[in-house]
Amino acid sequence: MRRLEPAAIAGVMSREVANFRTYWKGTTFSSVLEPIVYLLAFGLGLGATLVDEVAGIPYIEFVGTGMVATAVIFASALPAMFGTFVKHRFQNTYQAILAAPVDVEELVSAEMLWIGARAGFYGCFPLLVTFAFGLDPAWGMLLVPLFGFVTALGFAGFGVAMAASVAKIDQFNYVTALFVTPLFLVAGSFFPISGLPEGLQALAQINPLHQLVELVRGAAFGFATEDLLRFAFLVGFALLTWRIAIARMRKRLID
Amino acid sequence: MAAIELSGVVKRFGPITAVDGLDLEVPEGICLGLLGPNGAGKSTTMRLLTGQAIADAGTLQVLGHELPADSKAARAEMGVVPQLDNLDVDVTVEDNLAIFARLYRVPDVGAAVDAALDLARLRERRRDAVDELSGGMRRRLLLARGLVHQPRLVLLDEPTVGLDPQIRTELWTLIGTLKARGTTILMSTHYIEEAERLADEVAVMHQGRIISRGTPTALIGEHAGRQTAEVYGPAERLTTVRADAESQGFRVRPAGPAIAIVGSERAVDGIVPQDAVWRAASLEDVFVLLTGEEAE
Numbered sequence: 001m002r003r004l005e006p007a008a009i010a011g012v013m014s015r016e017v018a019n020f021r022t023y024w025k026g027t028t029f030s031s032v033l034e035p036i037v038y039l040l041a042f043g044l045g046l047g048a049t050l051v052d053e054v055a056g057i058p059y060i061e062f063v064g065t066g067m068v069a070t071a072v073i074f075a076s077a078l079p080a081m082f083g084t085f086v087k088h089r090f091q092n093t094y095q096a097i098l099a100a101p102v103d104v105e106e107l108v109s110a111e112m113l114w115i116g117a118r119a120g121f122y123g124c125f126p127l128l129v130t131f132a133f134g135l136d137p138a139w140g141m142l143l144v145p146l147f148g149f150v151t152a153l154g155f156a157g158f159g160v161a162m163a164a165s166v167a168k169i170d171q172f173n174y175v176t177a178l179f180v181t182p183l184f185l186v187a188g189s190f191f192p193i194s195g196l197p198e199g200l201q202a203l204a205q206i207n208p209l210h211q212l213v214e215l216v217r218g219a220a221f222g223f224a225t226e227d228l229l230r231f232a233f234l235v236g237f238a239l240l241t242w243r244i245a246i247a248r249m250r251k252r253l254i255d
Numbered sequence: 256m257a258a259i260e261l262s263g264v265v266k267r268f269g270p271i272t273a274v275d276g277l278d279l280e281v282p283e284g285i286c287l288g289l290l291g292p293n294g295a296g297k298s299t300t301m302r303l304l305t306g307q308a309i310a311d312a313g314t315l316q317v318l319g320h321e322l323p324a325d326s327k328a329a330r331a332e333m334g335v336v337p338q339l340d341n342l343d344v345d346v347t348v349e350d351n352l353a354i355f356a357r358l359y360r361v362p363d364v365g366a367a368v369d370a371a372l373d374l375a376r377l378r379e380r381r382r383d384a385v386d387e388l389s390g391g392m393r394r395r396l397l398l399a400r401g402l403v404h405q406p407r408l409v410l411l412d413e414p415t416v417g418l419d420p421q422i423r424t425e426l427w428t429l430i431g432t433l434k435a436r437g438t439t440i441l442m443s444t445h446y447i448e449e450a451e452r453l454a455d456e457v458a459v460m461h462q463g464r465i466i467s468r469g470t471p472t473a474l475i476g477e478h479a480g481r482q483t484a485e486v487y488g489p490a491e492r493l494t495t496v497r498a499d500a501e502s503q504g505f506r507v508r509p510a511g512p513a514i515a516i517v518g519s520e521r522a523v524d525g526i527v528p529q530d531a532v533w534r535a536a537s538l539e540d541v542f543v544l545l546t547g548e549e550a551e
Contacts, residue, residue: 001327001331008358010357011354011358012358014354015343018343018353018354019343019345019346022345022346023345091341095307095337096355098305098307099330099335099337100330100331100335100355100358101328101330101331101358101359102327102358103327254306254309255266255299255307255308255309
């Protein structure tokens, strides 16, 4: 049988869809409420008292567009880490799936695609909420789900690889503190990275979330040529974590 | 062609050799019981057959497919019922079945789900979440999930471990239905009664290899003779009786509070005490004699 069979990937994803139907309401509720809370706190609170605009963009719109990246990382890296760990260690779901004609490569690919699609979709919610706060729609925004999807694929791969690497679920605290939180804070979502020290500015350039933030702002306020490179960077990030996630999971699942 | 052919299979986990030169052939159409104590290597053998463990040495062929290279094709034609319940508990009964019908590329998912629901006698509960089912229903669903694609070969890994007697009997009835259809079954178990009731042949596994194999009747005849005498009493008395029997070449095993003198139909006067309880020799006698483990 061939590698990466669409039927195997679709079968694994159908399991995710069946499960998602049981909890979509809570996910959707928090996806709508969280950006509203952030926009009220940062956009209206900080924007009304300290910051008027950033790089010519009203601060609430700066935050609203930046929050797409926040939504994407939290809807991809965390579910990939915790979901994968729970399904493997506690629910023995992967043992059941791998007893069917599905291999680790297909399993990981399906998990990443599902998380990527879901995070790409929910990643658009901050943008939609920001419309209510004055952001004007733009044609380029139709590409935001794609940008979110590709970035989420990368972070899903990262999460799966982490889930396959840690010994205990508590160790995700280290992963969150060392990787997820810093990436989210130096992405340029809430303040421009040009205000950071030079070393951190350089690091931000290899932060996939920063690339996503810039792409979303490009979609909202006008693309630049280097946005093509940013997108290529995100594709490369997704490909890299995909292969790492497969290798790590294979080591974990196959004795 | 045999459904399963293993030759010289070795699987090590660090310093532990879980499977140690295993030779096993399962002809098509039979139910083979893989009987062994905990740690005998039964579950590792099952994992090797599903491609979730890779052998360090030896050759494995399942339904004509070489493993691990062609494991995916082999898995497409076999069903697996795991030891642990790994159903999706929030999802409905029919969705649990439909997911696996898709994973097995069943062309008519709806018909396959209906057939599996009938087999598991769960048609009335098809739209209920698994969480709402009783323990017995969940086990029947787990079995039906492994059969949703009508496999030629079914691996049952300790199918009734930890279940109460009533649910166990329900499962045995279902497995009996499967046998009647002519499906090849490899069933690992450490329950003697399960192997005795369901298996056409029993392979006793100990320390990673098969140490004896045959029909339950043949195994009993070969290793335990026709009759066993159980002797009860204080420990000192049992020690004396045991020593006397063993000095005459009889094999004696512990049997809970008693000792069992195996093959006692050959005993001359004085070896078996008058108050001994005589019974037909059993597969349990064989199991304990061969493995040195207490039976369950």
